[in-house]
Amino acid sequence: MWKERSLGLLAPFLGLLGFVLLWSLVSATNPQLPGPVSTWASAVELFKDPFYQNGPNDQGIGWNILNSLARVGIGFGMAALVGIPVGFIIGRVKFFNDMLAPIISLLRPVSPLAWLPIGLLVFQKAEPAAIWVIFISSIWPMIINTAVGVSRIPQDYLNVARVLNLSSWKMFTKILLPATLPYVMTGVRLAIGVAWLVIVAAEMLTGGVGLGFWVWDEWNNLNVEHIIIAIFVVGLIGLLLEQFLLLLASRLRTE
Amino acid sequence: MDSSKYVQLEHVDMVFSTKKGPFQALQEVNLNIAAGEFITLIGHSGCGKSTVLNIVAGLLNHTSGVALCADREIRGPGPDRGVVFQNHSLLPWLTCFDNVYLAVDRVFAATESKAQLKQRTQEALAMVGLTHAEHKFPNEISGGMKQRVGIARALAMDPKVLLMDEPFGALDALTRAHLQDELMKITAATHKTVIMVTHDVDEAVLLSDRIVMMTNGPSATVGEILKVDLPRPRNRLALADNPTYNHYRADVLRFLYEKHTHKEAA
Numbered sequence: 001m002w003k004e005r006s007l008g009l010l011a012p013f014l015g016l017l018g019f020v021l022l023w024s025l026v027s028a029t030n031p032q033l034p035g036p037v038s039t040w041a042s043a044v045e046l047f048k049d050p051f052y053q054n055g056p057n058d059q060g061i062g063w064n065i066l067n068s069l070a071r072v073g074i075g076f077g078m079a080a081l082v083g084i085p086v087g088f089i090i091g092r093v094k095f096f097n098d099m100l101a102p103i104i105s106l107l108r109p110v111s112p113l114a115w116l117p118i119g120l121l122v123f124q125k126a127e128p129a130a131i132w133v134i135f136i137s138s139i140w141p142m143i144i145n146t147a148v149g150v151s152r153i154p155q156d157y158l159n160v161a162r163v164l165n166l167s168s169w170k171m172f173t174k175i176l177l178p179a180t181l182p183y184v185m186t187g188v189r190l191a192i193g194v195a196w197l198v199i200v201a202a203e204m205l206t207g208g209v210g211l212g213f214w215v216w217d218e219w220n221n222l223n224v225e226h227i228i229i230a231i232f233v234v235g236l237i238g239l240l241l242e243q244f245l246l247l248l249a250s251r252l253r254t255e
Numbered sequence: 256m257d258s259s260k261y262v263q264l265e266h267v268d269m270v271f272s273t274k275k276g277p278f279q280a281l282q283e284v285n286l287n288i289a290a291g292e293f294i295t296l297i298g299h300s301g302c303g304k305s306t307v308l309n310i311v312a313g314l315l316n317h318t319s320g321v322a323l324c325a326d327r328e329i330r331g332p333g334p335d336r337g338v339v340f341q342n343h344s345l346l347p348w349l350t351c352f353d354n355v356y357l358a359v360d361r362v363f364a365a366t367e368s369k370a371q372l373k374q375r376t377q378e379a380l381a382m383v384g385l386t387h388a389e390h391k392f393p394n395e396i397s398g399g400m401k402q403r404v405g406i407a408r409a410l411a412m413d414p415k416v417l418l419m420d421e422p423f424g425a426l427d428a429l430t431r432a433h434l435q436d437e438l439m440k441i442t443a444a445t446h447k448t449v450i451m452v453t454h455d456v457d458e459a460v461l462l463s464d465r466i467v468m469m470t471n472g473p474s475a476t477v478g479e480i481l482k483v484d485l486p487r488p489r490n491r492l493a494l495a496d497n498p499t500y501n502h503y504r505a506d507v508l509r510f511l512y513e514k515h516t517h518k519e520a521a
């Protein structure tokens with residue numbers, strides 16, 4: 001048991017070690033790319049004071065992270081408020097499904113950043129435009145997964161609802177919602193993933209305080225260590241968000 | 256009302272529209288079921304037993320003919336007809352109590368207090384011997400217990416007719432025997448009219464007042480009806496060497512395996 005567990009940890013450890021070695025090798029042959037050691041030193045420096053504020057363009061890494069998270073939270077939250085109910089309606093009512101399916105199939109494959117100019121045009125400001133991009137790119141997985149979940153409710157449960165003659169409200173709260181919840185949670189997880197993926201790119205273009213803009217700023221300063229740190233930070237936060245949602249989903253599952 | 260015709264099927268046809276065109280599952284099904292009678296439908300798999308049951312349940316709309324319950328046309332499901340599904344169909348996110356309560360609430364909430372609803376739920380669970388499991392979730396209890404909760408849910412609505420689609424089909428032989436005995440006790444005590452689909456010959460003879468034997472589909476219909484004249488209460492051990500019982504049993508087997516051998520099996 002103990003042996004198995006330590007063996008289980010060995011593989012990921014070896015993977016990380018290999019990655020760091022490869023990184024050192026590449027940076028040794030390419031003096032412009034900082035290696036693991038200097039990046040680590042720079043990260044320690046950076047995280048010593050994550051919440052300092054020197055004017056709008058020079059703030060601690062903590063502020064950048066929080067601002068990015070807030071944009072994702074707002075954009076994703078609004079997408080959930082719209083997307084999940086729309087998914088329910090599409091999954092339940094064939095007419096709406098037929099009505100909206102072509103629009104969804106047309107708009108879903110559009111690259112998220114293609115929406116940015118529309119946002120800038122409509123809102124005339126960078127901040128809501130960035131949120132708009134998050135909104136529009138994270139809404140599709142929630143609509144689609146919710147609709148699939150609703151359409152896959154086992155016929156047995158629907159028969160139970162008919163035999164018991166449940167009211168629409170009871171039908172929704174006792175059958176539709178719980179039966180669809182795992183699918184909704186999958187949609188939410190995918191949506192958060194997309195949102196987090198998109199935020200860095202969107203912020204690079206819109207500016208303000210946030211990880212994306214910070215990356216762009218450090219590129220202009222040619223501070224490559226910070227860019228590498230930003231990559232790790234983005235990856236780590238994405239991973240944490242994903243794990244959190246997986247945990248939440250397993251808590252909510254009752255089967 | 257003629258109580259010998261509590262459930263009445265006359266010239267009932269059922270045509271499903273499928274991708275390959277219309278499929279006539281039932282043709283000219285005629286069947287009268289008396290109040291308080293225990294009827295089993297038996298026949299080879301795919302002949303249309305569930306279809307008949309679902310028409311009476313109101314889950315399927317028959318294509319033509321007349322389907323009546325208590326002289327009223329069956330237009331959909333109703334609280335006068337409780338359904339026990341083959342695979343229990345309990346909602347996994349509700350406890351046993353809440354699964355049954357959902358049914359009770361729907362039928363009696365308009366006329367009774369919360370305490371009375373709760374009492375009805377508990378009585379239904381007690382009737383199937385599951386008082387101790389009322390706060391468990393379906394995945395925490397055995398298959399036999401789940402099926403009992405399904406029966407309790409149907410009984411809790413206090414229906415006139417109990418419709419059961421192979422309710423014990425998925426259970427092991429011992430559990431099945433146990434539940435058959437309990438079902439006999441419950442129907443003796445409550446005088447419910449029961450229509451039960453089964454493919455088990457012993458089950459059919461043990462439980463039924465009449466056995467409705469269906470011909471093979473497509474265009475299945477009622478082949479023969481066997482009246483089972485065995486006194487109640489019935490005891491499975493005593494019946495095992497009862498010549499009359501074995502005679503009935505042989506009759507059903509003969510119908511199934513001589514007159515209506517399953518096509519694939521032939």
Ligand SMILES: Nc1ncnc2c1ncn2[C@@H]1O[C@H](COP(=O)(O)OP(=O)(O)O)[C@@H](O)[C@H]1O
Nearest residue numbers: 271273280299300301302303304305306307472
């Ligand atoms: N909704 C449906 N659409 C098309 N065909 C169906 C449908 N339901 C049942 N059938 C067909 O009707 C026949 C009878 O089915 P069923 O009543 O389920 O049989 P049984 O319960 O006796 O096994 C089968 O051939 C089945 O394929």
Ligand SMILES: [Mg+2]
Nearest residue numbers: 304305306420
């Ligand atoms: Mg069947």
